[in-house]
Amino acid sequence: MRISSVSMPFLALAAGAAGFYLRLLGLDVFDKLTGLPKRGEPITFALIALSIVFILVFIIFSIIVFVKHSASSGFENAFGTDPLSYPLVFTLIGVAWLGATVKYYLDLGTLWPIPVVDLIFIVLSAFSAISIALFSIEMYQDPRRKSKFTLSVVPSLFMCLWLVVLYRRNAANPVLLSYCYECLAIITATLGFYFTSGFVYNKPAPGKSLVSYFAAIYFCFVTLADPHTLAVKIIFASLIAINVVHSSMLIKNLQLKEN
8 A cells, every 4th residue: 555655645635736726717706796606607517526526536445445454553553653754744734733823813903802703713723733743742752641632632623613613604605605615625624633533542444534534635725725814724734734644644554454
């Protein structure tokens, strides 16, 4: 599976780049006055078709993994945490995410008092960024420490909150096409964190993990084309990096099942 540990994450990135381009072109189908999409636009159907095709590819690959391969119990065994690159990469990702959270807060500086939901969002986002970095360091120093259990679930809680915030902001929005890809990006990234923490709790699910990682890479990349603030785009880019690294590490350490 060593070739796939590079090729499959790269395929997910390539698919995401293609989806990003189509989404960027597809933003022109929305009427600037009403916000409603124009009917029968080929670019809209092209992105939907591309998404379906690549999600099916990811699912088929994950099924093959489920049938033929297994993952060791325990995060450090299933992912093979590297003593240098793993904590370094995830510390950098955590710093970038934390910086984006600070910028998100500064962008809300004109709003006072800041809405409670946004304050909770900022706090949990900061905790997630810190927990990602600390988790990678803990797994390198001593994976037996119990703090890894708490650190592994914090990002999942934040992503669930983000999904609630997205729903609150679009509850009255009749144009599902305007935010459906962002919703899918958050959902798949949430599942990615959820299944990753499953390895920490000795509940490995490599097939489900991989399809979540690849789908998160794809949809987060597509969502970068939407008119988000720079802070939100940095968080989505961080999610892409996290899922690329985790998918590559997991595939690289898969083991063939004995007949």
